[in-house]
Amino acid sequence: MKLKSIFLCFIFLGFVSCKKGTSKIENEAINTPAITVKSYTYNELKPLLEKKDDKIYVINFWATWCAPCVKELPDFEKLNKEYTSKNVEVLLVSLDFPKQVDRKLIPFIVKKNLQSKVVLLDDINEDVWIKAIDSNWSGAIPATIIYNKNKRKFYEQSFTYETLEAELKTFLKE
Incomplete structure (x- = not known):
């Protein structure tokens, strides 16, 4: 049971940090001017x-x-x-x-x-x-x-x- 809780905690932390990273990338993309050549x-x-x-x-x-x-x-x-x-x-x-x-x-x-x-x-x-x-x-x-x-x-x-x-x-x- 303890091992299962630790595993679920890692999954949750991984999800939260991935979600945060995605938001940062999305914000950077929004702030970058769209340039086409x-x-x-x-x-x-x-x-x-x-x-x-x-x-x-x-x-x-x-x-x-x-x-x-x-x-x-x-x-x-x-x-x-x-x-x-x-x-x-x-x-x-x-x-x-x-x-x-x-x-x-x-x-x-x-x-x-x-x-x-x-x-x-x-x-x-x-x-x-x-x-x-x-x-x-x-x-x-x-x-x-x-x-x-x-x-x-x-x-x-x-x-x-x-x-x-x-x-x-x-x-x-x-």
């Missing part, structure tokens, strides 16, 4: 790289596993914040692995509080889309395109905020 093939992304309106577009190709990319992201975020009112749009095109979006990319976006639009380029034909984006692109990242309806420039390099803003200003003068 849209996946694009190159053909779906292409229209975003060729708009002919009055905006200036800054398109950055990056990945969470690329240290120079991660280092420069705050500069793109700052540019987005400071120049949105000047008709500038920043788009962050992630080249992360599609199977790791939920496990790596979305938690990274939340942790870094990225406010720029983030999309995932999910296209295995990199031999095609790399050259289509820029014929001189080796495929290395970070890489950036700045363009408007009259001018387009491709950069296979890292940026500081100062160099990024200086390049953007050449487009603002037009």
Whole structure:
């Protein structure tokens, strides 16, 4: 009888602690912002790289596993914040692995509080889309395109905020 009571006590304690754990997880899920990252093939992304309106577009190709990319992201975020009112749009095109979006990319976006639009380029034909984006692109990242309806420039390099803003200003003068 004593053994049965001890066993029932363990079951009860296990149930109570599991119930508590579930509540905590549910609360954390409720407090976490719902973020989705849209996946694009190159053909779906292409229209975003060729708009002919009055905006200036800054398109950055990056990945969470690329240290120079991660280092420069705050500069793109700052540019987005400071120049949105000047008709500038920043788009962050992630080249992360599609199977790791939920496990790596979305938690990274939340942790870094990225406010720029983030999309995932999910296209295995990199031999095609790399050259289509820029014929001189080796495929290395970070890489950036700045363009408007009259001018387009491709950069296979890292940026500081100062160099990024200086390049953007050449487009603002037009």
